[in-house]
Amino acid sequence: MSAAKIRLCVEHPLGPGQSVPLSRDQAHYLFGVMRLAEGAQVLLFNGRDGEYRAEVAEAGKRGGALACLDQTRPLRMPPDLWLLFAPIKKARTDFIVEKAVEMGVARILPVQTEFTNSERIRQDRLQAHATEAAEQCGATFVPPVEPLQRLDRLLSDWPQDRQLLFCDEARAGEKNTLAGETGGPWAILIGPEGGFSEKEREQTGKMSTMTQIGLGPRILRADTAAVAALALWQSALGDW
16 A cells, blocks of 8 residues: 555544545545545544544545544644735735745734735635645644734734734845744734835834834845745744
8 A cells, every 4th residue: 555645634533543524525536536446545634633644434426434544743833923914916815825834824814904906805715725735735734814804903903922023125125133032922914015004104113012124135026025024934933
């Protein structure tokens, strides 16, 4: 029997001997697309119980069941890091969500700023992208993608124990230092393609938990900025 290569995120509890029912979509993917048959092995995770090796016990066109065998990895939570970003064009927003999962965030928060180009998101679609990214990158936790909310309202009720890394394109070219408590609660804020408004700069400037930085000598696209900021934070304060 070849080693399991397919990873699947499920809602069902996992444990030795546990039977895991499959939805119609999951059955179609495993048996219709990937052509698995009874006896084939897959890897399962649910964000709570770690990763388990499982065997196909029943295979059908509209459903099926897997049988958990043994745990292959324990649950590993990402750092307590939130990503706040203004939605941009569809494909680039998808990219930000996918890379946020791969690079290790605990929560993804799309925010509406004064210059945000997109006024709505498909939360269910972005959550599906987050799940697929976790399946592909070996994560055992899928960060929730929150509904779109106004940035000013979110910041007005900001938790006092969470540091905010404000990535400001106006500081491009300035030297940065990033210091803080490793493992502590943090959030990264990435602005829209049009940048932050003066009102938003004023609001963040009054926050005692805010650290303001630039992201190198050049102004980055919003999707590039998200990856750069996550890499900077992870290398200085995260689990890299």
